[in-house]
Every structure is written in C-alpha cells, then in structure tokens.
Amino acid sequence: MGINLMEKTPISRLRGKTGWTRRADGEHGWFVGYVEGAAGTWFFAIHLEIGLPSITGRREQLSREALRVKGIVEP
Numbered sequence: 001m002g003i004n005l006m007e008k009t010p011i012s013r014l015r016g017k018t019g020w021t022r023r024a025d026g027e028h029g030w031f032v033g034y035v036e037g038a039a040g041t042w043f044f045a046i047h048l049e050i051g052l053p054s055i056t057g058r059r060e061q062l063s064r065e066a067l068r069v070k071g072i073v074e075p
Helices: 058-069
Strands: 004-008 012-023 026-037 040-050
Touching: 012 058, 026 058, 040 058
Parallel strands: none
Antiparallel strands: 004 012, 012 026, 026 040
C-alpha cells in the first residue's frame, strides 16, 4: 500500500492516505499526505475522534479546506 494521488492540477499534486481504527477509547480516523507545487512540498496530517460513522469523510474535506485557506492548493 502506498500513498495515493488524490488530485492533480497543472501546478500541483496532492497525495494522501486515510485510516481508521477502533480502540478502547473509541474510534479514530486520520488523513495524512503532502502537496507538491510551485511553492515547494507541504506535509499535513489530521486526526479525528469518530463519534458517528457519518463524519469519516470529513477527514479529507477538512484537510483540503485548510490547504486552500493557507493558499497551498487552488480554490
């Protein structure tokens, strides 16, 4: 298993990997990866405690929003 190409634009590439585990203290999800672009390479990671299965998709969504706000990926 490698890190997946999630998005490719003319000026950047977003690679990432999601994960999810159950532990005694609850369920945990994450999304880690990096963006390669004209401004260099940016690494990111997000960890969420999963209270409801319906929020598992938020890992990637929140990461992309943060990368857009920081100007690392295009709007």
